[in-house]
Amino acid sequence: MTQRTALAALLFVACSPAWEVPEVDTCGMEPRVAAHIREAHAAVENHPDDAGAWGLLAQLLDAHGEFESAFLIYARAHALDVGEFRWAYGLAFVGHELRRPLEELEELFATAAKSKGGHAPLYCRWGDARMNGGRFEEAELAYREALECDADLAAAQRGLGHVLSASGRAGEAVRHFQQAVARTPQDAAAWAGLARAYGKLGDGAQARRAAARADAGQALESMPDSYRDEVALFSISSASLLGRAEVALSLGNYQASAEHLEAVAETRPDDPWVWRNLALVLRRAGRAEEARRAVSRAIDLAPDFAFAHLELGKLDETAQRLGEAERSYRKVVALQPQGEEGWARLAATLFQGKRTQEALDLYREADRRIALGAGTLADWGAVCLEAGDVDGAIHHYERALKLDPQHPRAKQGLTRARAMR
Template identity: 25%
Template sequence: MNFRVVSALICCGLALAQKKPVEEAWDLLAAGKREQAVRVLREITKVNANDADARLLLGSVLAEDGNRAESIPLLQDAVRLRPNSAEAHHALGEALHSFGERKASRAEFATAVKLDPGFGQAQADLGSALFDAGELAVAAEHLDRAIQIFGRSGDAAYPRYLRAKIYSERGENEKAAADLSQAVALRPDFAEAWSDLGQTCKLRMDDAGALAAFQRAVMLSPDDGVAQTRLGAEYLSQGKAHEAVPHLQEATRLNPENQTALYSLQSALRDDGRIAEAQEVKERLVELLRKRDRASENALRAIQLNNQGAALEKDGKLGEALEKYQSALALAPEHVGIRTNVAAALLRLGKWKEGIAELRESLRREPDNPALQTALKDALSKTPAKRE
C-alpha cells in the first residue's frame, strides 16, 4: 500500500470547485510547482481556520514530503471539520501508514469504509493493513470488495496480488495463480506480482511458466534481490548453472546476508566448474551462519541480563538494576522492552533527561504502542521544570 497524494487530491475535487484559492493550489501541483502550491495552501489555512479542503490537501502534500509534524495535525483538523467524510479519514489513514503508524492508520481506513462501503481504495488499504497484521480472513473480505469495485481497472492489480498471497497461505495455488495472472494482465509492469506468479507456477509444476515469470520480474525490477534469487534458483533447478550464476551474484550483491542466494550461488559455481569461487562463497556462508549464531547468543544473554535487572529492581537495588538493563540493551539495542526498562529505571533515579530520551526512542520504534505513549506523556508531565 503506497501513500499517494493524488488520492487526497482527487478526494477533495468536488469541494475544490467552489474554492478558487485551493483550486489554484491544485493547478500548481498539477504543473509540478509544489513549493508554490504549499505556500498558497499555508496562506489559506492561516486566513481560514475552517477550510477543510485546504487542510486536507496541504496535509496530504506535506505527508508525502515526509513532514509528520505538520501533516498529521492538518489532516486531523480536516477530519474534525468533516467527521463524516470517508475521503478525509482515508487521507489521514494513508499519512499515518506512511509514517509507520499501522494501528492508527487501520482505524482510519476502517472508518472510511464504514462511511462509504463503495470507496474502493479505502477497502483495498484496509485489506492491506489487515493482511500486514496477519488477520487474513477479514483482509480477504475487504480485498474481495475492492476487487469487485475496481473491476478491470489497474487499481485492482494490487488487491489481487494480496488476495493471491492469502490463497497461497491456504495452499489454494490454482486460485492464487488466477489472481496473479489477472494482476499482471491489469498491470504488466507489476514486478512483484510476476515474481509471485513464478513461485506459484513452480508449485504447480509449470517450470516453463515459472522461468518466464521470473525473467519478467527481473527485467522489470533488476534491483529486487528476491526476484534475482528466484530466477537464479530456477535456472539452477533446470540444470542451467551457468545462467544462474550472474543472477545469484547480483542477489548477494544486493543483500550480502541472503543465505538462500549464497547457498544457491555456491552450488551454481560448483556445477559450472568454478570450484575456487564456490569455495569462497562457502566460506562467506559459514561466516554468515556464525554471525547469526553470535546474534542469537547475544539475544539470549540480553534477556538473561534483563531478567537479572528486574530481580534487582524488585529487591530495591535500582542502581544495580539499571546497570543490568543497560548491559542488556548494549547487546540488543533493537529490543524495545529492554529499552523501556532502562527508561523506567532512569526516571525512578531522577535522571529525567536520559529517561525521557530512552522513552522517546522506544516510541519511535513502536509508534503505535499505547503504553509507551502514556508513559511518555506521564513522564513529561512529572518532569521538574528546571530539568525540562
C-alpha cells in the first residue's frame, strides 16, 4: 500500500461513524491541563459528528505537545470538514513534527494549501519537510512560494539559503542568508549557514565573522504564524502561563500578568517564586492587600527568600510603613549583601524617615562592599544635596553619568548642584 493510499485510508476510517474516540492518557499532566482535555474529550464523545469539537480537542493536545493523539484527532476533524484550513494545517504541522514519511507530508501540505492559499508559514514548513528529505529542488520551490506570500519571512530566507548552499549555489545562498540575518540578527542557524556559504566561496574572513555571530546567537524555535499562535493560546500549562505573564509584565499589563500567575499558583502552590512574582505584579496593579498576602505566602514557604523580603519592603515603603520596610530591607541586606537593590531601598527608606546621616553612612558602606549603579549613585547625590554637601552631590552625580550618560535624575541633579556651588 502506498503512503498516499495509507493516508486516504486513515481519513476514510476517521470519518466512519464506527470509529472510536482515541483514548488520551492524562496521567502525569498538570491537573488543570488534564481537566480541560477530559472535558474536550467528553465533548467529542457526546457529539461525534461535530468537526469543531474534534478540532478543539486536537488543538488542546497539539498545544501541550501530545502530537500522536493530536494527529488522529486532527484527521477526524479534517475528515468531517475537509474545507477547514485549521484542521488541514494542524494535521500537516503535527505530521511534520512526528516526522511522518515525506510522501504523506506532501499530501498533507498540499491539502492544507488547497484549503487556504497564501499562508507563508505553511509553504516554509513544507520547504523544511522537503529539505529534510533531501529534495532540494522541490524545497526551493516551496521556500520561494513562501517568500511570494511574505517577502519578510526570515525563516523562508534562511531555508532557501540552506538549499541553495547544499545545491552548490553558494553565491545565491549568501544573499538569502543576509536577508535572513537582517530580519532576525539573533538567528544562530542563519549565521552558521552564512559562514558555510562564505567558506564555499573561499572568503575566510567573512566566514569567520559570520561564525562568531553564530556562536553568539540563539536557536529560534518558531516563526511568525497566526494559526500556530492561535493553537498556542490553548496551552494552559504552568510553563506557558509563566511565559504569558512575563510578556504581559514587559508590556505593563499588570492585570493580565496577575491573572496568569494566579492560575500558575493553583498548579504550583508550593513555589515561592510564583508567589513572589504574583506579589510584584499585584503591587504594580495597585492591589496592595492581595500582594501582601501573596508575598507572605512566599515567605512562609521560604523564610530566607531575599527577593520576597524585598517585595514586602516595597509594599511597606509604598504604604509609608517605614519601620516595617526598614526591617525587611535589613533582612535583604543580611541575606544578600552583594545585591544592590536592598542597600538602595534601605538608604532611601532611612532618608524618607528624616534619618539623613544614617542614609549617607549606609551609602558609604554599600559603596565599600559592592559596585553601585547609576540610579543608586544619583540617589546618593540627591541625599548629599539635601544635606548641604554640594561637592559630594556633584561627585556622585558625575559618577552616575559615567555609567549612564543619559541618566535623567543624574543630569538634572548635576545641573542643580553646579548652580548651587
